[in-house]
Structure formats: C-alpha cells, structure tokens
Amino acid sequence: MKQVAQNKKTGEMSIEEVPVPNVQSGLVLVKNRASVISAGTEKTTIDNRKSSFIERAKSQPDDVKKVIDEVKRAGLLATYKRVMSKLDSLAPLGYSSAGDVIAVDPSIDDIEIGDRVACAGAAYAYHSDVILVPRNLVARIPEDVSYETAAYSTVATIALQGIRQAEPTLGETVVVIGLGLLGQLTAQMLQANGCNVVGVDLDRTVIDLANNTGAAMALHPHDDDVLGAVMGITRGHGADSVIVTAGTKSNDPIILAGNLIRERGKVIIVGATPMDIPRSPFYQKEVDIRISRSYGPGRYNSVYEEKGHDFPIGYVRWTENRNMQAFLNLAASGKVDTDVLTTHRFPVDDALKAYELIEGEKTEPYIGLVITYDEALDTEAKPEPAAETSAPAEKKGDPLTVGFIGAGSFASGFLVPHLHDMSDVTLDIVCNRTGLTASDMRNKFGFRKSSTDTAEVYGEAGIGTVFVGTRHGDHAENVVNALNSGKNVFVEKPLALNEEELAQVEAAIKANRESGLNNVMMVGFNRRFAPLVKEMRAFFQPRHQPVIVHYYVNAGYLPKDHWTHDPKDGGGRIIGEVCHFIDTIQYLTGETPVRISAENMFTDNEQVVNHDNVNIHFRLSGGSLGIVSYVCNGDSSIPKERITMSSANRTAVMDNFESLILARDGKQSSKKGTGDKGHKNEVQAFMQAIRDGKSELISIESMLATTRATFAAVKSLQDKQTVAL
Known part of the structure; x- marks a missing residue:
C-alpha cells in the first residue's frame, strides 16, 4: 500500500x-x-x-x-x-x-x-x-x-473544541481571527450555533469565502476598520468572544483580540500564534484567556x-x-x-x-x-500467531539468515547496524506493527522484505535466527514462537512479564532441547559485554571471598502513562529495566540471587510511580550481596550508572561506562572507556555462538534467575517482606 x-x-x-x-x-x-x-x-x-x-x-x-x-x-x-x-x-x-x-x-x-x-x-x-x-x-x-x-472531522473537531471553550450562546458576537481551514470551519459552526460571526484575515480570498458562507462580515485588519465594525455590530460593547485560529509568528492577532473583546469577554487561542499578552487592555477588561487543546477531553490521555x-x-x-x-x-x-x-x-x-x-x-x-485513495486494495487482514508450547518444528533455515521483529529506534541504532556489518549474515524479513517503520528499516539496511505480520518471519523456511525488539509485552510470545519454529532467538530484555509467560518460555526451551534442536536463546543483557564491566570482573579474579556490589542507576523520570508502566505492554521499570542490573551483578559475582528484599520511596505526588525509586537487596548463592538503587528523582547532571564492587581489600568503581577506578593495596589505577554498553559485543558474541554451534551464550538458568528476581523484587514491595527464590 x-x-x-x-x-x-x-x-x-x-x-x-x-x-x-x-x-x-x-x-x-x-x-x-x-x-x-x-x-x-x-x-x-x-x-x-x-x-x-x-x-x-x-x-x-x-x-x-x-x-x-x-x-x-x-x-x-x-x-x-x-x-x-x-x-x-x-x-x-x-x-x-x-x-x-x-x-x-x-x-x-x-x-x-x-x-x-x-x-x-x-x-x-x-x-x-x-x-x-x-x-x-x-x-x-x-x-x-x-x-x-x-x-475533515479531526480538523473540524479542533475548531469545535475551540468553540466549546468560548461557551457561546444564541445571539452572541464572536470574532474569528484567521480564516484558513480551521477558521472557516469555526465560522460555519458558530453560525450553526446562532452566533453573529465576524471574520478577520489578511487574505482577500478567504475573506470573500467567509462572506459568501454566512459570516455577518469578514474584514481585512489593515484595509478595513475592524474595530469600528465590531463596535457597530455590538452597540459599542465589543465581541463576546474572540477565537484566534491564525497560525503566525506575529503577535498581532493577540493585540487585535484585546482591542475587540468586551469587558470580561473570552479570548480563545486555537492556532499556533505567539501569546505576548499586553497587560492593557486585557487587565482593564479582565479578559478570560483560554487555550484550546486539540480535539477535546481525551486528547493526550493514553487510557x-x-x-x-x-x-x-x-x-x-x-x-x-x-x-x-x-x-x-x-x-x-x-x-x-x-x-x-x-x-x-x-x-x-x-x-x-x-x-x-x-x-x-x-x-x-x-x-x-x-x-x-483507490477503493480496491488487497487488504486481507491476517491474525497474529498465538503463543503455543507444542512440539517445535524440525530445524530449518540458515542460522545466519536473520528475521527481525520490532523496528524501533533502539533496534535500528544499536542492534541491526552490527548485523548489517557482518558479511556472512543475510537480513531477510523485518517486521513491525507499523508498515512505514518496517519499510524504512528494509530500505536502510537492505532487508529482502518488510512486513507487519510476524507469521511471515516464523513461516519463512530460509530464516534460521530471529531478533525480537518489540515492546516488552510481546517478548515471551515471540520467543516461544521462534523456538517452536526451530529458530535461534535473541530477545531484548525483559524475557517475560510474569510467571505465566515465563512458564511458556521454559516449556518451549524444554521442548526445543528434547527435540535435539538446541537453538540458541539469549536475552539482550548487554552490560555484561561492556568492556569496562568485563575488566571490573577480571580485576577480582581469582576470587576466594564474597563481594558486595552496589549498582546505582539514575534512571530519570517517566510519566505515569508511559507504556513502560502499563502492566501488559511494559511490566513496569523493575521488570522492564532493573533486570539489566541484576544480570550484571550475576555476571560480576558468578552467583545467582537466593533471597530478595526491596523498599520503595513513598510519595503522595500522584505523578510519580513509587516503585520507580527503589532499593533492592540481594543475597547471592555464594554469600555475596548485591544492591540496586534505582531512582527517577535524581539530577540529570549526574551520570546514569555507577557500579561499586568490593572484596578482599579490593575496590572497583565504574562510572557510566566511561571510567573505571581499580584500587588494591592502597594503590589506584584508572581506565578510560567510551561509554560502550556492550551492544556491539553482545550481537557479535551471539552470532559467533551460532556459528560455533553452541546452545548457550548466557546460561538459561542465569536468564531465568534474573527474570524471577525481578518478579520477587516486585512481590517484596507489594508484600513488604523478604522473598526467597
């Protein structure tokens, strides 16, 4: 299309x-x-x-x-x-x-x-x-x-919402400044409401149109005596309302509105115009200034x-x-x-x-x-495949031929370019909810085909590996479908949003293993592949004592209605993002969480999600301790991520993947980084594992443990108690 x-x-x-x-x-x-x-x-x-x-x-x-x-x-x-x-x-x-x-x-x-x-x-x-x-x-x-x-409905609805802000009654005089499409529709609907409409514009063509479609009068602000005309039609009182529908960089419409409006009248701003409001006459007339927001109540409300x-x-x-x-x-x-x-x-x-x-x-x-648009078009709608846990198909497809599901800015900036740079990798089908985004990625990176139907990716015999970069709520389903189709799968974090989804993933992994396919499944926990994180881990090797790791994350504020907070689409920030930091702690320690307790900050600010400011404490399987401090109320001038790790009189501090301080025996050394969070390394390592015929890069047990740890952290917050894993 x-x-x-x-x-x-x-x-x-x-x-x-x-x-x-x-x-x-x-x-x-x-x-x-x-x-x-x-x-x-x-x-x-x-x-x-x-x-x-x-x-x-x-x-x-x-x-x-x-x-x-x-x-x-x-x-x-x-x-x-x-x-x-x-x-x-x-x-x-x-x-x-x-x-x-x-x-x-x-x-x-x-x-x-x-x-x-x-x-x-x-x-x-x-x-x-x-x-x-x-x-x-x-x-x-x-x-x-x-x-x-x-x-015309949407444009007309914008005009109508402006009229509703003016609250006109039968017989009132309303001036419409700006007689483009929005102004013409405003004028017509005001007339239908029984108002006397005076239109103002710089263009004689639209002035004539307004005069021909029933306006009481339409005038030119420079060539005609607009003030005199309005005072004449209102017996010297001025307009009951002025609706500004002009789109301009000039402040003239606001000045004109102040001159034309009556005492305690309403000036409604609908068009994109400056609002440098002169104190007089707006103060002297005690003018009610209102800004009309788009189509009306419900606009910009995701619910x-x-x-x-x-x-x-x-x-x-x-x-x-x-x-x-x-x-x-x-x-x-x-x-x-x-x-x-x-x-x-x-x-x-x-x-x-x-x-x-x-x-x-x-x-x-x-x-x-x-x-x-043409009336005829091949628009047969195909339902998306449902997640199933039936026995996987026989292994098929070239493992170095890739299908990509989810073509957002993260995928196109941090994942696909690295696949594109691999000479032995073929980019076959890219699939996205919106066809334009899929088509754009196809053209940009040379995919053979773009699609909006995930079934095309799973049904394509030539594809042996699938990358999933959709919203969080689709991750588990796509992992199940990929494994049941006999394909390797790389999925961005998180792996699943709840225990039910995770159980489906586990069943698919088990069926895939039992069938002998042993496809590689990996979650995009990229930070363990970051150069400075790898050096931090190496600094403590060989390790004979437990460690304490503190991961501080200055995450930044997200509005309550952001999709990440939606239980079905995003799962919340603990499940959707804190999993990164739990995995990194597992990588640094070589241990898995066995007990978790969490406390969140409580505020009566209704714009803040309390779980977005949280301390999560982990007791790990080897006796180590992990702490994640995740905050959305920090200052943006402070780097986003800092990791501090201590053991056996050694300390390492990494700031934002840009610097690493290593301290031992009273001496410090430092290393500089580039901010590399490991995205390129993880994609390369994943594809190399496929070339080498490996069945795992990050252990399945570790990825499941990370996912369950996020569920446990949420449960700890809800139940206000420690949760054992």
Whole structure:
C-alpha cells in the first residue's frame, strides 16, 4: 500500500510502498477513502524537518535541553546513536481521514466490518491507503455524509473544541481571527450555533469565502476598520468572544483580540500564534484567556485514546469522539459545508503535489486539500500467531539468515547496524506493527522484505535466527514462537512479564532441547559485554571471598502513562529495566540471587510511580550481596550508572561506562572507556555462538534467575517482606 512520509533528517518527502498493517488489540483497521491535509500544522512540521540542525535547535530549545541532559546521564556516544537513529528515519504525515472498516479486533463490539468511519489521531489517521486506529478515535459516518466531508472531522473537531471553550450562546458576537481551514470551519459552526460571526484575515480570498458562507462580515485588519465594525455590530460593547485560529509568528492577532473583546469577554487561542499578552487592555477588561487543546477531553490521555476507556457522559459531555460525532451530525444536517472549502483533490500517487502548494513551490490559492485513495486494495487482514508450547518444528533455515521483529529506534541504532556489518549474515524479513517503520528499516539496511505480520518471519523456511525488539509485552510470545519454529532467538530484555509467560518460555526451551534442536536463546543483557564491566570482573579474579556490589542507576523520570508502566505492554521499570542490573551483578559475582528484599520511596505526588525509586537487596548463592538503587528523582547532571564492587581489600568503581577506578593495596589505577554498553559485543558474541554451534551464550538458568528476581523484587514491595527464590 502507499503512504505519504517525510525523512526526519533531510526533510525529503516521498510516497512509500509499505506493508498493510494487521489488526491488533483494541484497534480498528480502516481502508482510507479520503484524508485532509491540515496545511498549517503539516507545513510547520515539514518546514522544521527541512531546516538545518542549528535552526531546529533554535526553534526547539526544550528538546535541546533534553539531549544535553541525556548526554550527562547516558554519555555522549549512547545519546548520539539514539538521536541519530531517530533522525535518520521516515515519519508519517496526516491526522484526519475517513474510510471503510475492513477488520476489527474482537474486543470491540460496536464497530463492524463495512462501517463507514471518520478517523482521528496524529499517530493513527495517516495519509495512507490503510490505517490502524483505536476505537475512541473512529466515529461512524451518517448515511448522507460523504467520505470527503467526513475526512475533515479531526480538523473540524479542533475548531469545535475551540468553540466549546468560548461557551457561546444564541445571539452572541464572536470574532474569528484567521480564516484558513480551521477558521472557516469555526465560522460555519458558530453560525450553526446562532452566533453573529465576524471574520478577520489578511487574505482577500478567504475573506470573500467567509462572506459568501454566512459570516455577518469578514474584514481585512489593515484595509478595513475592524474595530469600528465590531463596535457597530455590538452597540459599542465589543465581541463576546474572540477565537484566534491564525497560525503566525506575529503577535498581532493577540493585540487585535484585546482591542475587540468586551469587558470580561473570552479570548480563545486555537492556532499556533505567539501569546505576548499586553497587560492593557486585557487587565482593564479582565479578559478570560483560554487555550484550546486539540480535539477535546481525551486528547493526550493514553487510557482514553490507546486503551479505549471512555469518559462517562455524565461527567465529560464532549470527548474527542463525541466532538467528532457532533461535527458529522452538523454536516449531515447541512449546517456545515466542506465542499466550498475543498480547493484541490489529489490521488495518493500525486500527493506530493499538494505539498508543493503548501510549501509555496506552486503559487495557487488553496484552503482544503484532499487526498483520495483507490477503493480496491488487497487488504486481507491476517491474525497474529498465538503463543503455543507444542512440539517445535524440525530445524530449518540458515542460522545466519536473520528475521527481525520490532523496528524501533533502539533496534535500528544499536542492534541491526552490527548485523548489517557482518558479511556472512543475510537480513531477510523485518517486521513491525507499523508498515512505514518496517519499510524504512528494509530500505536502510537492505532487508529482502518488510512486513507487519510476524507469521511471515516464523513461516519463512530460509530464516534460521530471529531478533525480537518489540515492546516488552510481546517478548515471551515471540520467543516461544521462534523456538517452536526451530529458530535461534535473541530477545531484548525483559524475557517475560510474569510467571505465566515465563512458564511458556521454559516449556518451549524444554521442548526445543528434547527435540535435539538446541537453538540458541539469549536475552539482550548487554552490560555484561561492556568492556569496562568485563575488566571490573577480571580485576577480582581469582576470587576466594564474597563481594558486595552496589549498582546505582539514575534512571530519570517517566510519566505515569508511559507504556513502560502499563502492566501488559511494559511490566513496569523493575521488570522492564532493573533486570539489566541484576544480570550484571550475576555476571560480576558468578552467583545467582537466593533471597530478595526491596523498599520503595513513598510519595503522595500522584505523578510519580513509587516503585520507580527503589532499593533492592540481594543475597547471592555464594554469600555475596548485591544492591540496586534505582531512582527517577535524581539530577540529570549526574551520570546514569555507577557500579561499586568490593572484596578482599579490593575496590572497583565504574562510572557510566566511561571510567573505571581499580584500587588494591592502597594503590589506584584508572581506565578510560567510551561509554560502550556492550551492544556491539553482545550481537557479535551471539552470532559467533551460532556459528560455533553452541546452545548457550548466557546460561538459561542465569536468564531465568534474573527474570524471577525481578518478579520477587516486585512481590517484596507489594508484600513488604523478604522473598526467597
């Protein structure tokens, strides 16, 4: 299928051929029939990506600060790789479309195949033949409404939310500053609400359009007496509300709004405009200034948008979805006319011509730009394979032919490049939930094929090794499927999120061993492969006494609604990340945890997850002690990781994989590192183990012990007691 995309690094626009997505939990698969380009928003995005890195830095100081903080915490090399990996990738465009439902997750019972729906969401409603959208971001299209009109729903909903912030009543006078697409829709819906609408814009074309579609008047701020006209229509009082829908770098709309508004009136900011608010007249009139946030309640709320949990109508009357429905009903009744707004239509093959208009490469007036899609497309949705523990298939495939599942920035920055550099390794299929990301990785690293269907990877006879870099909740299932398909498997941490998943993995390993296949299974515990960690371990060899290892992790804050905290997707930070540090302690000591106790910091700050600030104590099988101090409340100027290890009058201190101090008999020596956390070494070691015919690189017992130790740490926190393993 075809999808519009832009390269984040170069800004180059393209029409990509990408695989059709598969249905997933809580989502609806939609064959687009039309999508609308939001010229203002998309132009801003496009221009930013076409600008130089210096210009981007100037326009995004908050992002620059985040990068600087990350350098301080994680080191220059790791941060550089992560940033460049994200930049050197394709990004989708679009957030407002309409089409036909072609597949529905079984958990959704109020949307059916064949339904005509409007779709919303910057992460979902792309300019693409087929899209995958959460339930709360699709709304049924009334019978008398066309796909093209319905495709305006998201943009119209943004306008409608601005109107709701103004709370207009019948007969009020509302000024709309900025008569582009957003302003035109705002003006039409205000008229439907019984308001007197005064439009203001610098462009005579859109002024004429507003005058022709029912505005009381539409004026030019420089050529017309806007203040006099507003005072005339309001008997000298001023406008009840001013809605600013302009997108500009000028502060003029705010100044004009202050002049036009009546005493205690409302000024609503919808468009991207500066807000340098002059004290007078806003103070003198005691103006109520409000900022409208996108489509309405539910926006940026992962529980609503991603998990499909609606807000009860008795508590939240107008959510994102109900705003979409309201616009569609207005369109069905003829109170909103989008046909007069559509100036250009482009089939998806010619979509880049629309962006030539937006970028000024063609000098034609435009307002509504619609992309259309062929009705016919091979979109048969294939269900994802379920985890099973049946007997594995006979060993098949070239072990040096690789399939990759999960094509995110971590995989493309820290794993795939090392495979690509191996002359004897063949990159066969890359699979990802989103087809554009899979296609981008295919093109970047030379995979034979991209896909959104994991069954293609497991069913490909030529593939002998699978790498899994998905979200945590898919790890165990993919390990089981890989082993049952007779393939070696490398899975990013964690191995599993709970005992049930781990039991399935163990059963698959056992069946694989009993069948004589002995495929290599390894979890990406990369830190044990880091050069300075290996030197730290060697410093204590031969070791005849127990050790104490303290691993301090300045992890940084993650919002509560981040997917890592989701029990099904991420499992939390202890299971999802602390496993790294437990494995490293096992590697340094050569011992496994036998008893665990944990204590977390308690705070009444509802934005903080208490388990994100924790001390975990391990008694190890050889008498050693391990401590992990994992904090999210530390300062970003402090390095992310420090390991201190002591035994038999020896001490070693490693800071952030950049320096190592070794002390013995009153003397110290130091070694410098590059920040190398061992990613390259682990990938090379894994592939070499396959070449050498080994069945293990890290022992299965060690990986299982690490995973169970994370479960025990969580249980210790929950039960407030020590847990024996």
